[in-house]
Amino acid sequence: MTVDYWNANETQRVGKRIAERFAGVNIIVWDISEFFKAFHDVRRNIVFIQAEKDALEPILSAVAKDKTFANYLFYIGDRKPKTINEKWAQAKSDEIRNIVVLMPKNIPEKLELTMEGCPENLKTVDLEYRAAELTTYSLRGHLPISPEEAVTALAWLMRQKETEIAVLRTYAQRNYQGWLVDYLCYLILKEDQRQVKQRTPIQTIQLENVMRKKYEETGALIARAIEEAQQQ
Numbered sequence: 053m054t055v056d057y058w059n060a061n062e063t064q065r066v067g068k069r070i071a072e073r074f075a076g077v078n079i080i081v082w083d084i085s086e087f088f089k090a091f092h093d094v095r096r097n098i099v100f101i102q103a104e105k106d107a108l109e110p111i112l113s114a115v116a117k118d119k120t121f122a123n124y125l126f127y128i129g130d131r132k133p134k135t136i137n138e139k140w141a142q143a144k145s146d147e148i149r150n151i152v153v154l155m156p157k158n159i160p161e162k163l164e165l166t167m168e169g170c171p172e173n174l175k176t177v178d179l180e181y182r183a184a185e186l187t188t189y190s191l192r193g194h195l196p197i198s199p200e201e202a203v204t205a206l207a208w209l210m211r212q213k214e215t216e217i218a219v220l221r222t223y224a225q226r227n228y229q230g231w232l233v234d235y236l237c238y239l240i241l242k243e244d245q246r247q248v249k250q251r252t253p254i255q256t257i258q259l260e261n262v263m264r265k266k267y268e269e270t271g272a273l274i275a276r277a278i279e280e281a282q283q284q
Contacts, residue, residue, distance in 0.1 A: 059176060060085045063099045064167070066152060069121075070101060071174035073114055077107045079174050080157055080164065082182050084197075090208030091201050098197065099150075100185070102157040111154060121152075128154040129194060151196055155189065158226065180216055183209045184223035187232065207236050221267070231274055238271025 059067075060083055067081030080102035084094070103111065112128055115121040126134050164175035183206045189195045190202035209215050210233070221233040 058086055058179065059083055059167075060097055062150075063097065064170070066099050067101065067174050067176075068170055069118070070111060070115070071171040073118075074103075074107065074111060075171070075173060077103050077111075077173060078157070078161070078164075079103050080159070080177060081174060082176050084182070084186065084205070086179055087183070087186075087205040087208065090205045092204070094197060094201055096151065098195075099152045100155060100182075101152055102155045102159075105156040108154045108156065115152075121150075124150040124152050125196075126152050126154060127194070127196060129156065153189075153195060155185070155194075158185070159223075178219075179209060180220040181223050184220060184227065184229065187224070188227040188229050191229070203232070203236075206232070207240065210236055210240060217267070231270070234267045234271040235274045235278075236271070237267040238275050241268055 059081065063081060063083040063085070067079060071077075071079045071081075080100075082100050082102075084091075084098050088094070088097075101111065108128055112126060112134060115124070115126065128134050159177060159181060163177070163181070165177060166172075167174065167176055186195070186197070187199075187202045187206045190197050190199045195202070210217060210220065217233070217237070221230050224230050224233045
């Protein structure tokens with residue numbers, strides 16, 4: 053499948069540069085630009101580069117010698133960022149403009165999306181996958197973005213009529229986060245039920261068909277467990 057959108061121009065440039073230097077490595081590139089409308093405090097784009105785990109350190113070593121990445125802050129699967137330029141690591145957060153996160157690839161090749169004008173070994177992924185990864189790794193404390201913002205992006209995507217909820221949940225479940233999708237389904241439907249007069253009949257049917265039958269019941273059980281735990 054071919055796609056020529058969803059990534060900012062700078063994201064494409066970064067991905068191409070790395071893919072060209074590692075022609076034998078399958079590289080995945082994506083960013084959070086599509087989620088900006090959902091965020092409250094995130095003011096800058098974040099580029100994600102995913103590859104086989106053994107390739108991540110070699111990629112970092114290569115970009116450390118590449119002057120085009122002199123002002124980039126690199127995160128690589130742990131809580132403390134590794135950076136090429138130490139002055140940027142010490143700068144205030146609103147002064148750091150370029151961030152790249154190196155992460156292990158966690159998606160079957162058949163689901164990778166090719167991009168026109170890019171090297172054959174450079175692919176991207178759909179929004180459902182991005183939201184699932186963003187939430188999982190921010191909850192683990194591995195990303196320069198708060199869990200609250202990541203979950204907000206996930207909930208925002210779930211409200212979009214084009215979103216494949218079943219696909220989103222499948223991705224999340226691969227990282228043991230399927231319960232979070234169920235829980236958000238329950239919360240979203242509960243909130244929408246309060247605003248039912250503001251929705252058209254078609255919107256109501258879409259919500260019920262997409263989410264209610266499969267996930268609301270499980271989400272309700274999770275919500276009940278959380279509420280009971282909070283009362284202890």
